Amino acid sequence: MTSPSHSFFLSFRRPAVSSFAVAWTRSTSRHPTKSRTRRPFAFRASSTVASEEIQKFQKVQALSLSGEIFAKNSHVFLFYNILMIKTRHLMTPPTTIQYHDVLTVTVESLTNLGFGIARVPIKENDNTILQPEAAATTSTTDEDSTEQKKWVVFIPNVIPGETCRIRIYRNHATYSDADLIQVLTPSEDRIEPKCGLANVCGGCQYQHVKIERQRAIKTQQVQELFEDWGLKRDEFPKVLETLEPSLRSTNQKKDKDSGNSLKSYEIGPIGFKEKASRRLVDVPYCHIATPAINTALEQIRNEKRMEAIEERLKKPSKGATLLLRDAEGVVETNHTEYVDTIVNGLTFRFQAGNFFQNNPYMLPKMVDLVVSAATAPSPKGEPMTHLIDCYCGSGLFALGSSSFFDVCVGIEVNAKAVEEAKGNAALNGIENCDFVSASAEAIFQSQDPVSWVGRECWWRGGCDDNNRKTLLVKDFPRDNTVVVVDPPRKGCSPEFLEQLDQYRPARVVYMSCDPATQARDASFLVGHGYKIMSVQPFDLFPQTRHIECLAVFDRVIN
Numbered sequence: 071m072t073s074p075s076h077s078f079f080l081s082f083r084r085p086a087v088s089s090f091a092v093a094w095t096r097s098t099s100r101h102p103t104k105s106r107t108r109r110p111f112a113f114r115a116s117s118t119v120a121s122e123e124i125q126k127f128q129k130v131q132a133l134s135l136s137g138e139i140f141a142k143n144s145h146v147f148l149f150y151n152i153l154m155i156k157t158r159h160l161m162t163p164p165t166t167i168q169y170h171d172v173l174t175v176t177v178e179s180l181t182n183l184g185f186g187i188a189r190v191p192i193k194e195n196d197n198t199i200l201q202p203e204a205a206a207t208t209s210t211t212d213e214d215s216t217e218q219k220k221w222v223v224f225i226p227n228v229i230p231g232e233t234c235r236i237r238i239y240r241n242h243a244t245y246s247d248a249d250l251i252q253v254l255t256p257s258e259d260r261i262e263p264k265c266g267l268a269n270v271c272g273g274c275q276y277q278h279v280k281i282e283r284q285r286a287i288k289t290q291q292v293q294e295l296f297e298d299w300g301l302k303r304d305e306f307p308k309v310l311e312t313l314e315p316s317l318r319s320t321n322q323k324k325d326k327d328s329g330n331s332l333k334s335y336e337i338g339p340i341g342f343k344e345k346a347s348r349r350l351v352d353v354p355y356c357h358i359a360t361p362a363i364n365t366a367l368e369q370i371r372n373e374k375r376m377e378a379i380e381e382r383l384k385k386p387s388k389g390a391t392l393l394l395r396d397a398e399g400v401v402e403t404n405h406t407e408y409v410d411t412i413v414n415g416l417t418f419r420f421q422a423g424n425f426f427q428n429n430p431y432m433l434p435k436m437v438d439l440v441v442s443a444a445t446a447p448s449p450k451g452e453p454m455t456h457l458i459d460c461y462c463g464s465g466l467f468a469l470g471s472s473s474f475f476d477v478c479v480g481i482e483v484n485a486k487a488v489e490e491a492k493g494n495a496a497l498n499g500i501e502n503c504d505f506v507s508a509s510a511e512a513i514f515q516s517q518d519p520v521s522w523v524g525r526e527c528w529w530r531g532g533c534d535d536n537n538r539k540t541l542l543v544k545d546f547p548r549d550n551t552v553v554v555v556d557p558p559r560k561g562c563s564p565e566f567l568e569q570l571d572q573y574r575p576a577r578v579v580y581m582s583c584d585p586a587t588q589a590r591d592a593s594f595l596v597g598h599g600y601k602i603m604s605v606q607p608f609d610l611f612p613q614t615r616h617i618e619c620l621a622v623f624d625r626v627i628n
């Protein structure tokens with residue numbers, strides 16, 4: 071039931087030194103809430119991230135040429151994910167909860183990191199935890215109806231509603247982490263994971279959950295995130311059901327023993343980080359990668375092992391990172407090489423290590439929905455004619471929408487990606503798109519006119535340079551202008567949102583790979599005259615906790 075993804079990065083340990091290795095292997099934080107420094111932008115109480123960790127992430131992004139960091143690299147994603155839990159009943163740690171305590175708990179919900187949340191009742195006055203038996207019977211999902219003090223515990227590999235035995239392995243100031251010992255009352259949505267490494271490998275969080283329930287969980291999480299940001303149910307339409315990729319993997323061979331076949335070579339494991347650990351788990355076969363990647367993976371593992379054996383006298387280092395990108399069935403491992411991917415008939419060429427959306431089985435749907443949201447008549451019932459694609463990467467949404475608009479302009483901070491976007495326009499014979507290399511907020515005040523070829527020329531089969539039109543973005547007709555945003559996981563910057571607010575386009579089409587920051591930005595837009603028209607999650611990363619989500623906003627107050 072998985073949808074294979076077509077690029078990923080693996081870490082491995084080898085004797086030779088690699089500049090990638092330090093960044094990949096040193097930094098990890100499973101629960102950002104324990105960090106000391108508050109983010110400068112307005113996250114809620116429980117959502118703090120150490121600026122040092124953000125810097126580490128930026129370093130990693132730079133090293134990977136700002137390429138897509140596939141979900142498998144959870145150690146990268148985790149640097150700045152926001153843990154959205156309600157802290158109303160939290161207090162100082164109970165004095166008696168000890169490392170290796172065994173408790174029986176009922177799982178209430180899942181965090182957006184994929185961990186189950188259980189709230190363990192503790193004694194009113196002395197902060198000591200109730201006996202496990204009592205905890206099991208008094209745990210409740212109705213947090214508003216009780217004054218009972220509760221202690222939050224996070225548990226991996228569980229499903230809401232399940233009662234489990236768990237063992238505490240770490241205490242934090244406001245919660246504890248536990249290992250799952252046994253599921254006492256399994257959910258009817260619990261299944262046997264296809265991958266023998268599912269409980270160990272940090273890449274997937276939900277393999278033990280039926281795919282339909284995974285999607286229902288994602289839909290609910292998006293709904294809750296929007297509500298957590300003060301957006302009441304009547305202020306936004308019901309979050310639509312999470313969309314599944316259009317094709318399913320035929321790559322369903324059960325390979326339960328794959329994790330046990332590791333032999334003792336010099337090189338050590340080649341794979342992903344273990345759950346809640348810095349250690350690597352050896353992954354000879356990945357069930358959520360494409361068949362082409364799995365074939366290439368076997369080959370590259372053998373090559374690396376041979377290299378390691380030949381270099382065995384070299385001083386050991388911390389490791390290195392491998393990139394495997396499947397573009398139309400061809401796997402590229404050199405991040406500087408260019409690859410082609412076709413989406414809805416358009417060819418996108420980009421460096422293998424650069425950002426490009428990861429799941430080819432979902433991409434056509436994502437582009438289609440962006441296009442239909444962008445092209446719907448304006449709130450005044452007029453056609454939308456101008457499109458600004460902020461955080462445009464190599465031009466996916468601007469180019470994908472171009473045939474429906476008079477002019478599209480994309481802005482992107484990565485100059486190489488802008489070159490690719492321009493190249494992709496030329497490659498596809500698209501003449502009404504322009505691209506700017508700068509930070510997104512610069513677009514609204516840009517003094518460089520957008521240059522394009524008008525539709526009337528298309529019918530004549532092209533124009534010479536004299537027929538090019540130019541217009542400053544600040545002169546775009548706001549009532550007919552749509553701004554597409556697709557920022558990194560941290561969401562839009564305050565500067566960008568302020569500029570967007572002042573620019574006041576008729577519509578904002580917001581694609582996000584982190585609905586937590588998207589919900590934060592949505593609350594800003596709703597507070598500044600926009601109405602949420604739709605919220606559509608996508609299961610871009612099946613079997614993992616990651617959610618892609620499209621939200622559409624129309625300006626209703628001038």
Ligand SMILES: C[S@@+](CC[C@H](N)C(=O)[O-])C[C@H]1O[C@@H](n2cnc3c(N)ncnc32)[C@H](O)[C@@H]1O
Pocket residue numbers: 136425426427460461462463464465466467481482483484487508509510511556557558583
């Ligand atoms: C999630 S990707 C989206 C790319 C593109 N929309 C796509 O779907 O292929 C986010 C992009 O934002 C770019 N980016 C990050 N910070 C930016 C900023 N301040 N201004 C403009 N672009 C930025 C990154 O380089 C990356 O290409």
